[in-house]
Amino acid sequence: MSDSNTLQAVRGMNDILPDEAELWLWFEDVVRDWLHSYGYRNIRMPLVEPTALFKRAIGEVTDIVEKEMYSFADALNGDHLTLRPEGTASCVRAALQHNLLYNAPQRLYYSGPMFRHERPQKGRYRQFHQFGVEALGFAGPDIDAEQILMCARLWRKLGLHDVTLQLNTLGDTASRHRHRAKLIGYFEQHLDMLDADATRRLHSNPLRILDSKNPAMQELISAAPRLADELEDDALSHFDEVQAILRRHDVAFEINPQLVRGLDYYNRTVFEWVTTRLGAQGTICAGGRYDGLVEQVGGKSTPATGFAMGVERLLALLQEDGMALPKAEVDVYVVHQGELASRLASVVAEQLRDDRLRVLLHCGGGSFKSQMKKADASGAAVAVVIGDDEAQANEVSVKPMQGGEQQRVSVQNLAATVNGIIK
Numbered sequence: 001m002s003d004s005n006t007l008q009a010v011r012g013m014n015d016i017l018p019d020e021a022e023l024w025l026w027f028e029d030v031v032r033d034w035l036h037s038y039g040y041r042n043i044r045m046p047l048v049e050p051t052a053l054f055k056r057a058i059g060e061v062t063d064i065v066e067k068e069m070y071s072f073a074d075a076l077n078g079d080h081l082t083l084r085p086e087g088t089a090s091c092v093r094a095a096l097q098h099n100l101l102y103n104a105p106q107r108l109y110y111s112g113p114m115f116r117h118e119r120p121q122k123g124r125y126r127q128f129h130q131f132g133v134e135a136l137g138f139a140g141p142d143i144d145a146e147q148i149l150m151c152a153r154l155w156r157k158l159g160l161h162d163v164t165l166q167l168n169t170l171g172d173t174a175s176r177h178r179h180r181a182k183l184i185g186y187f188e189q190h191l192d193m194l195d196a197d198a199t200r201r202l203h204s205n206p207l208r209i210l211d212s213k214n215p216a217m218q219e220l221i222s223a224a225p226r227l228a229d230e231l232e233d234d235a236l237s238h239f240d241e242v243q244a245i246l247r248r249h250d251v252a253f254e255i256n257p258q259l260v261r262g263l264d265y266y267n268r269t270v271f272e273w274v275t276t277r278l279g280a281q282g283t284i285c286a287g288g289r290y291d292g293l294v295e296q297v298g299g300k301s302t303p304a305t306g307f308a309m310g311v312e313r314l315l316a317l318l319q320e321d322g323m324a325l326p327k328a329e330v331d332v333y334v335v336h337q338g339e340l341a342s343r344l345a346s347v348v349a350e351q352l353r354d355d356r357l358r359v360l361l362h363c364g365g366g367s368f369k370s371q372m373k374k375a376d377a378s379g380a381a382v383a384v385v386i387g388d389d390e391a392q393a394n395e396v397s398v399k400p401m402q403g404g405e406q407q408r409v410s411v412q413n414l415a416a417t418v419n420g421i422i423k
């Protein structure tokens with residue numbers, strides 16, 4: 001199949017072949033309907049941004065910025081550029097740049113590929129896809145809760161019954177500073193138990209240590225000083241209200257004090273939707289509040305909250321549930337032989353498409369018999385058969401593929417006849 005001369009896709013970057021793409025298209029339709037039902041509007045940003053944007057927004061001392069970004073110097077002018085590893089930073093940058101922010105709050109969504117140089121494995125790729133949802137300019141707990149309710153509705157729509165919600169609050173700046181100082185003090189007392197990453201981050205970003213996936217450090221991490229003990233009243237009542245709304249809507253959740261998220265921009269509410277069915281890649285959707293980000297990217301302080309879901313992981317779950325791939329259907333396959341017949345065939349095919357029918361026009365010649373085999377394999381409900389004899393009379397033969405009499409009709413009556421058979 002492949003020798004050393006055959007070019008392959010970049011490791012961790014996947015082709016999505018037509019059969020699987022059917023599932024993607026179906027999924028994207030469902031998600032877009034759902035987003036529109038909550039009043040979110042689409043925004044599309046470039047795949048490439050100035051590297052400085054992500055350093056500023058995501059944080060210098062994070063896995064993404066330290067080791068996962070595809071960054072390069074533009075060969076022509078030396079600009080420092082990065083393939084986007086996530087969408088929130090770009091979305092905020094775009095909203096700021098085009099003055100979407102300060103007049104009215106915005107509910108925005110985007111979708112598309114993201115790029116992170118991670119170790120490829122099931123559910124973890126170097127090019128992967130997200131749907132991202134951002135509400136800019138909303139300060140209250142109502143929007144945090146609405147975004148979580150939205151997710152719950154999507155899981156119901158998709159028939160996913162075993163995703164669970166993990167919830168935490170990261171508080172505000174002052175409490176985070178106090179917590180940070182306590183964390184540094186605590187980890188300094190256990191220097192011998194820190195791995196290399198943690199040692200390096202001890203003073204630059206100790207909160208990140210809590211996000212470590214190293215099993216050897218979990219015990220140390222679970223005994224670390226808790227942010228929950230430092231929270232101010234405002235942040236606490238915000239968090240209480242989010243929980244109260246979720247309870248009113250019967251959305252179950254689990255408070256996870258360890259949940260800090262891998263990006264620095266979050267404050268207050270953070271959440272992740274998790275499944276146990278995808279191994280270590282069990283988070284299908286994650287997000288939270290990021291009130292400081294707009295200012296960090298250069299704007300005026302603006303509250304905001306959002307989340308992103310991993311399309312590959314969601315589709316893997318659906319496929320595991322035995323979700324049948326919807327197949328694109330063709331209504332009509334047009335079979336033809338002879339010069340006059342071929343000319344009529346392409347006219348007839350266009351005419352049927354005018355009538356909103358899905359039509360495959362046979363291309364490449366061959367006997368009637370071999371063309372009929374292709375018609376059969378196409379899954380079309382109807383074959384339209386044209387020989388020179390029919391063409392001369394400006395007529396065609398219509399053959400229902402599921403059985404039934406073949407009939408000869410005028411070109412004028414063709415669409416009605418086909419529609420009659422399909423219905």
Ligand code: ATP
Binds near residue numbers: 086124285313
């Ligand atoms: P993880 O902890 O699994 O690395 P993350 O916290 O880095 O995830 P986010 O930045 O929050 O992920 O991205 C939101 C969602 O995008 C994740 O919950 C996941 O579903 C998906 N995702 C993130 N990284 C990848 C990847 N490399 N491959 C596939 N999906 C991914």
Ligand code: MG
Binds near residue numbers: 063262
């Ligand atoms: Mg990650």
